Amino acid sequence: xxxxxxxxxxxxxxxxxxxxxxxxxxxxxxxxxxxxxxxxxxxxxxxxxxxxxxxxxxxxxxxxxxxxxxxxxxxxxxxxxxxxxxxxxxxxxxxxxxxxxxxxxxxxxxx
Amino acid sequence: xxxxxxxxxxxxxxxxxxxxxxxxxxxxxxxxxxxxxxxxxxxxxxxxxxxxxxxxxxxxxxxxxxxxxxxxxxxxxxxxxxxxxxxxxxxxxxxxxxxxxxxxxxxxxxxxxxx
Numbered sequence: 001x002x003x004x005x006x007x008x009x010x011x012x013x014x015x016x017x018x019x020x021x022x023x024x025x026x027x028x029x030x031x032x033x034x035x036x037x038x039x040x041x042x043x044x045x046x047x048x049x050x051x052x053x054x055x056x057x058x059x060x061x062x063x064x065x066x067x068x069x070x071x072x073x074x075x076x077x078x079x080x081x082x083x084x085x086x087x088x089x090x091x092x093x094x095x096x097x098x099x100x101x102x103x104x105x106x107x108x109x110x111x
Numbered sequence: 112x113x114x115x116x117x118x119x120x121x122x123x124x125x126x127x128x129x130x131x132x133x134x135x136x137x138x139x140x141x142x143x144x145x146x147x148x149x150x151x152x153x154x155x156x157x158x159x160x161x162x163x164x165x166x167x168x169x170x171x172x173x174x175x176x177x178x179x180x181x182x183x184x185x186x187x188x189x190x191x192x193x194x195x196x197x198x199x200x201x202x203x204x205x206x207x208x209x210x211x212x213x214x215x216x217x218x219x220x221x222x223x224x225x226x
Contacts, residue, residue: 006154033212040218041218042115042200042215042216042217042218042219043200043216044216045212045214048212058212088152090154090155092154098160099145099157099160100157100214101157102147102154102155102156103154104153104154105152105153105154107152
């Protein structure tokens with residue numbers, strides 16, 4: 001079944017801890033994206049990658065890191081430098097300039 | 112500044128009624144406009160995507176319109192169902208779109224269908 005999968009669905013982070021959110025797609029899309037969604041706000045771009053082994057900062061990259069070692073995978077690490085990490089995180093993939101397909105999201109909460 | 116403004120912010124209607132959601136944008140030049148449906152706690156799902164030359168596109172009970180001259184789009188929902196309760200997000204794509212990915216997202220319209 002083709003699609004884009006995020007895991008886990010819910011994630012809890014302690015103060016000062018790094019956590020990694022998984023995003024995998026089998027749509028053979030070149031481009032992958034990470035967005036953050038806060039209540040009452042539009043989606044904001046954290047990082048994106050157009051090809052393997054290359055990625056670019058989005059509008060709110062501080063406190064986050066990514067890797068793109070495989071076409072299918074684009075994990076996001078929320079580091080301790082991100083002071084307000086509680087949010088809903090969405091991963092997406094697309095072919096160039098076409099509609100983006102989104103995963104089901106990961107809700108991260110700081111405890 | 113590239114912006115996408117959606118209205119209303121929230122809307123409550125009775126099951127079976129029709130409704131229209133609005134999207135105004137300032138992104139220029141423009142590549143395409145997309146409407147997504149996002150259920151609570153889920154990822155957005157694409158409803159329609161329209162390019163500059165298209166002024167209407169339907170997907171079942173959803174019909175999107177686009178006026179590229181006035182930079183306005185609308186999403187009309189016919190004979191609403193309880194499952195239509197969701198947030199509807201307008202996204203505009205352009206070479207100089209608001210985000211580094213060329214996309215500018217609206218904040219969405221939160222639609223509630225009451226039985």
